[in-house]
Amino acid sequence: MSLLRACRLRPSCLRPRTTQTARMSSLPGSETLIDSTSTPSLAESSAAQPSASTSQADGGYFDALAPETSSESGPPVGNAYPPPQPDANPLRAKPKEKENHKYNLYVQSTRNNTIATFTRPNGNPITTVSGGKCGFKGVRKSSYEAGYQCAVTMFSKILAMREKEGSNMKLEVLFSGFGQGRDAMYRALMAEEGADVRKLVSRVTDTTPIKIGGTRAQKARRI
Numbered sequence: 001m002s003l004l005r006a007c008r009l010r011p012s013c014l015r016p017r018t019t020q021t022a023r024m025s026s027l028p029g030s031e032t033l034i035d036s037t038s039t040p041s042l043a044e045s046s047a048a049q050p051s052a053s054t055s056q057a058d059g060g061y062f063d064a065l066a067p068e069t070s071s072e073s074g075p076p077v078g079n080a081y082p083p084p085q086p087d088a089n090p091l092r093a094k095p096k097e098k099e100n101h102k103y104n105l106y107v108q109s110t111r112n113n114t115i116a117t118f119t120r121p122n123g124n125p126i127t128t129v130s131g132g133k134c135g136f137k138g139v140r141k142s143s144y145e146a147g148y149q150c151a152v153t154m155f156s157k158i159l160a161m162r163e164k165e166g167s168n169m170k171l172e173v174l175f176s177g178f179g180q181g182r183d184a185m186y187r188a189l190m191a192e193e194g195a196d197v198r199k200l201v202s203r204v205t206d207t208t209p210i211k212i213g214g215t216r217a218q219k220a221r222r223i
Contacts, residue, residue, distance in 0.1 A: 114181025147181025
């Protein structure tokens with residue numbers, strides 16, 4: 001009577017013992033039932049694990065998981081990579097080829113003076129002629145006559161340099177400023193005094209900077 005009463009109080013003792021099972025994949029393609037209520041013994045655990053010789057023979061667990069690769073895989077060998085293609089962009093500006101025999105004549109004419117500078121192809125100056133070197137003083141240095149005399153003196157020095165360099169010599173004239181010496185240099189170059197120098201001229205360029213907008217102009221001078 002006491003046993004039956006105890007069973008009524010604890011109905012779980014009359015229920016049959018059940019085992020909970022779970023599936024775990026130890027190897028690809030294999031399934032194992034594990035009893036959650038019982039722990040495997042040392043012998044069973046050692047028997048469940050594959051031996052070193054078996055894993056080497058079967059390829060091992062990690063070899064089975066590795067993707068299949070062919071023996072031909074790997075970086076290409078030899079001339080497998082295509083050669084670099086040249087830049088075929090037509091909009092890209094090509095670097096200008098410098099001429100070895102191209103000399104420069106810079107003419108800077110301001111309202112105070114006229115300065116002419118003869119330079120080598122690399123930019124080093126050879127000689128400089130101004131209104132003051134031609135014998136003009138004060139305000140006369142910026143006159144038309146001073147600019148004409150600068151041109152005649154410079155032409156003689158250019159011809160002397162041509163005798164040293166030979167017939168391959170070329171000349172580029174670059175004007176800057178709007179003084180009276182600008183027109184004087186141009187007139188002398190087109191006259192008889194500049195006939196020999198005119199044959200050497202390959203290009204005439206105006207490098208006068210022109211302000212478009214910009215800052216406020218300087219106050220006008222009182223006269």
